[in-house]
Amino acid sequence: xxxxxxxxxFPKGMLMTQRVRITINGKLFESDVxxxxxxxxxxxxxxxxxGTHVGCETSICGACTILANGLAVxxxxxxxxQADGSDLVTIEGMAKDGQLHPLQQSFWExxxxxxxxxxxxxxxCAHQLLARNAxxxxxxxxxxxxxxxxxxxxxxxxVKAVQSASGKMRQTQNVAAGD
Ligand code: FES
Ligand code: FES
Numbered sequence: 001x002x003x004x005x006x007x008x009x010f011p012k013g014m015l016m017t018q019r020v021r022i023t024i025n026g027k028l029f030e031s032d033v034x035x036x037x038x039x040x041x042x043x044x045x046x047x048x049x050x051g052t053h054v055g056c057e058t059s060i061c062g063a064c065t066i067l068a069n070g071l072a073v074x075x076x077x078x079x080x081x082q083a084d085g086s087d088l089v090t091i092e093g094m095a096k097d098g099q100l101h102p103l104q105q106s107f108w109e110x111x112x113x114x115x116x117x118x119x120x121x122x123x124x125c126a127h128q129l130l131a132r133n134a135x136x137x138x139x140x141x142x143x144x145x146x147x148x149x150x151x152x153x154x155x156x157x158x159v160k161a162v163q164s165a166s167g168k169m170r171q172t173q174n175v176a177a178g179d
Pocket of ligand 1: 053054055056057058059060061062063064065074075076077
C-alpha cells in the first residue's frame with residue numbers, strides 16, 4: 001500500500017475516497033480516505049499517532065492493537081472506513097492528567113519490555129484482559145496475550161507487569177483509560 005502522503009497527492013477525481021469521522025483518544029479526526037486505507041495507516045498517517053506500531057500487517061503480531069469501542073482489535077485487520085463513527089483509544093490515550101496508566105507504570109517498573117516494539121500492543125491487549133478479568137492467573141494472562149508476539153521474548157516480565165497492574169487497578173479502582 002502506498003503511504004498516506006502519496007495517496008493524497010493524486011489529483012482530485014483520480015481516486016475514489018470516502019469521508020470518515022473517527023474519534024481517537026477523545027479527539028475527532030475527519031478525512032477523505034481511500035476504501036483500502038488500513039486503520040493503522042489512518043491512526044499513524046492521518047492522526048499522526050505513531051505509538052501504534054506495525055509489525056506484520058497480517059494479523060499475527062499484535063503490535064498494532066488498539067481499543068475500538070472498548071474492544072482490543074488489531075488495527076491492521078480493519079480498514080479505516082470500517083471504523084467510521086468509532087471511538088478509539090491508542091497508547092497515547094492511556095495516561096491521564098500526566099499520570100501513567102497503571103499498566104504503563106507496571107511495564108516500566110517490572111521491565112516488561114526490551115526493544116519496546118510490541119509494548120504498546122501488549123498494553124492495549126492487557127487492558128481488555130483486565131477489564132474482563134480483574135484478577136487473572138498467570139495462565140490466564142499468558143492465554144489472553146497469545147495474539148501478541150514479542151520478538152525479544154520478554155514474556156516473563158510482561159506477565160509480571162500485567163499481574164502488578166492488576167493489583168494496582170484493584171487498589172485504585174482506576175479500571176481503564178477512557179472509562
Ligand atoms: S501489524 Fe497488525 S497484527 Fe501485526
Ligand atoms: S520488547 Fe522487543 S518485541 Fe517485545
